[in-house]
Amino acid sequence: MLEESTTPIVEAHDLVMFDLDGVVYVGGEAIDGVAERIERVRAAGRHVAFVTNNASRTPDKVADKLVAVGVEASATDVVTSAQASARLLVEQHGAGAKILLLGGEGLRVALLEAGLEPVEEPEGAVAVASGYGPDVRWRDIMRASVLVRDGLPYVASNTDMTIPTPYGLAPGHGVLVRTIAGFAGVEPTVAGKPERPLMEETVRRVGGDRPIMVGDRLDTDIEGAHAIDVPSLLVLTGVSWLPDLAAAVPELRPTYISPTLEGLFEPHPVPTVSEVGVELNGWTAAVEDGRLGVTGQGSDADWWRVAVTACWRHLDETGTAAEVSDTSPPGPVRQLDAE
Template identity: 55%
Template structure:
């Protein structure tokens, strides 16, 4: 279950080496699902983007939080029920696929509300939807992401708008996206798989979501998580595996072994000295990340505070 932004691509461009790594994973017999909290684009549009980047994918192997939200609504509503959409095309298509009718006027007498990110959302639509939420209509949010990547950097995401509506209405939505279970369950329902592995770059959505759902996870260091975030990750935010990039899908993952006051792996030795993580030796970049993470986590669990990592530079 691969996250997209920060894992497969960053904005319009592929993460270096990602397409080749995914092609190798497919050749090795892995089934790949592309799972995104972004509800603005329908799966076919996302799949077209991936294919343009050299990633072989079927439309049905892209699963969005809009689809998970539509499933939650369909489970509660009668077929043909009207749902007010605080969002855009991604939610519209997902609702139609579930036999529901998306609308954006209160004159249509909607019986529920769905909200998701849309860059062109009008404030009038937000206002009418918020009034319906305050009136008590069943409300599902696609996700609660605080930020969304844009061409000019990260901007406010769907979670910012949901919080505004919730503050006005005095109630909270049912949430479909990561780190909660519905999106992962929707992915298994649509794509299948015997031993799911969640692959992501964010601790508070991808990795926390895997832990919430009882799934293994792989953190790749190509997106938003850096050394400070990794070193300060509490147990619920820690991945099963760590690698520098998606090549980690096709390699064995060594386990750091205790060594003195720290850990060692693959030629690297790490320890915490005067509150700072220090690393010596040489080896692979992946093993460097693993030994640093294990050493920092032991320090955090022992002292209650994160170790300093600002002086560290990953090899390569």
């Protein structure tokens, strides 16, 4: 269930780890108010990290995009799944090891910076590393798949099944990983969210003893926070929405929830359970005949708190997600829907 914070949650943490797509920006534009709120985090003396599963871009390129949309950032603020992959490989095989590369510039640079030697031919390679790269050739995928089947260790930057493009959601790197793993009958070591390596690499690089993860996806950001046992804040400016939350099992549930990043600077009360349902500050939510209903009035954030709490109680008690298709959350349409 959601946890209570009687003070603004940013006060309890010295590292705030931000996902990018759906949290900081959507497409080529920053989400309203994000730049100012991130600066408030810095002004409070907290470390700021931008954490991305995308292995195709270098931290410099990611920082350039952030600056272009009005968010202050440098390469040292950015941690990628390519860097986490490189860390795993150098720990397993040592500096100077040859790594067969299936990916783009971000992964190549990360391997080099870790002291590894990315190669395009398999002779002497001790492992395969893959990351999203639009120019990866099918013949190279086939050759790597055979090598993995025959025993060459395989590290995948992430398993994201989709990637946003100017022409809509397209197949992501996870499709490639599934292809190789399915053919080879071997599961790779995965560096990106929701697995531990990227989260641990972020804390190691940016610093902080009391991190919190801020994300918009339950199955990467929030599950990743659970993987290293740190709190999480789900914001509702990106992918996850009420149907996802209604069906969320415990390892996908955030510690806190807020419509926007303003939730970092607010206390987080928790609902109470009574005979009439789940109640908080003017809102009451209940699941009756399998369907969620919310009545009353109050803040948007408290609406979400009572709604998800009622849904999770129902899911835990019955094993079935509540029907939420007719439920209309308050507040403006999320920016992702407006694209």
